[in-house]
Amino acid sequence: MKIVLLGPPGSGKGTYASRLTTILGIPHISTGDIVRDEIKAQTELGKTIKEYSDKGELVPDKIINELLAKRLNNPDCEKGFMLDGFPRTIKQAEALHRISKINLIININVPDEIIITRLSNRIICRKCGTIYNKLTLKPKKDNICDKCSGDLYQREDDKPKVIQERLNVYRKKTEPLIKYYKKKSLLKNVHCNNLMTPPQEIVEKIKSIIDRVQKPK
Ligand code: ADP
Ligand code: ZN
Numbered sequence: 001m002k003i004v005l006l007g008p009p010g011s012g013k014g015t016y017a018s019r020l021t022t023i024l025g026i027p028h029i030s031t032g033d034i035v036r037d038e039i040k041a042q043t044e045l046g047k048t049i050k051e052y053s054d055k056g057e058l059v060p061d062k063i064i065n066e067l068l069a070k071r072l073n074n075p076d077c078e079k080g081f082m083l084d085g086f087p088r089t090i091k092q093a094e095a096l097h098r099i100s101k102i103n104l105i106i107n108i109n110v111p112d113e114i115i116i117t118r119l120s121n122r123i124i125c126r127k128c129g130t131i132y133n134k135l136t137l138k139p140k141k142d143n144i145c146d147k148c149s150g151d152l153y154q155r156e157d158d159k160p161k162v163i164q165e166r167l168n169v170y171r172k173k174t175e176p177l178i179k180y181y182k183k184k185s186l187l188k189n190v191h192c193n194n195l196m197t198p199p200q201e202i203v204e205k206i207k208s209i210i211d212r213v214q215k216p217k
Contacts, residue, residue, distance in 0.1 A: 001026065001080040001214060002100055004087070006177060007108030009166045010115035010122070012192065012199060015131050016108070017084040019203045024210070027076050031085040033129055034067050035059060054156045056165035058088055058173060065095040072099055088174045093181075104213050105181045106206055109191045112167065117195055119163045123152040136196060188213075 001024070005013045014030055021028035035053055038046040045063070052059045068086055071077070077100075087093040096102065121134040123143070127150030132139045139145060143152045157166060181187040188209045192202055 001104065001210060002102045003080070003210065004083045004096075004102055004105045004181075005108065006105055006174075006181070006187075008110060008112075008115055008170045008174075009163070010119040011108040011110045012118075012202060013084045013108060015137070015199050016203050016206060017082050018130075019199065020206060020210075021082050023203075023207065024080070024082070026080040026082055027074075029068075029071055029077075029081050029083050029086070030129075031064055031068060031083075031088075034071065035064075036129070038067070054162075056157050056162040056169065058169060061089055061091045061095070064088075065092060068092075068096070069099055087177060090176060090180060093177055102186065104210065105187045106209060107178055107181075107187055107189050108202075109189060111193060114192070114195050115167065116160075116163060119158050120160055122158050123154055125150040126153055127151075137199070 003026075005017050007013050014032065017028045017030065035049055039050045039053065040046070049059050049063065058064075064086065072081070083096075083102075087096050117135070118133060121136075123132050123134060123139075124130065125132075125145035125148065128145060128148045130145055130147050131137070132145075132152055139152060144150075145152060156162070178187065190202060190205050190209070
């Protein structure tokens, strides 16, 4: 199965994707993680990318399309994958269509108030990228990753001023993809209207949609 998770920043895509791909045995491909790895490596490309990412702007399509194409070329993607954070523009969706044939788009719907609360309380592991939340998904020990003992930090783009900008960018550039994929009849909606809904509940919902598409009755 080749699946795309679509949804605003803070909709939980990364959290759900990492759990689902463990169950499904396919790779989780997060362009946000690819971007952060490139920045961490301090390459020339990383420096260019950082200028966009720190401000909450999208990295130019040409750069991100190339990074993604390279990743999808990896043999582990042959039997399927779950994309998180890509595509984010119509141009990216068209590029994806040329590289691979997607079977299913899951669109996660979350109200703005929840997004803002969630993102401003999000912390992530510097070492392994695992996502935590100071309100809803606390680590066992303060500021230390349960999985790898790495330290937890707040992303530059999770500061309040940048969150608003990311939401604006989402509405303007990414939301049009919902219509684009609806027309192709690939889109299924999932809703999360409560901040305290446990991630596992949404994971189950998505899993049952995937099962239905995979083995229609
Ligand atoms: P979010 O929590 O907003 O979904 P991500 O971790 O997916 O954040 O992405 C972080 C940043 O990386 C984005 O704000 C953007 O600058 C860059 N980025 C990630 N994916 C893409 C993409 N598909 N196109 C352009 N920029 C991207
Ligand atoms: Zn970790």
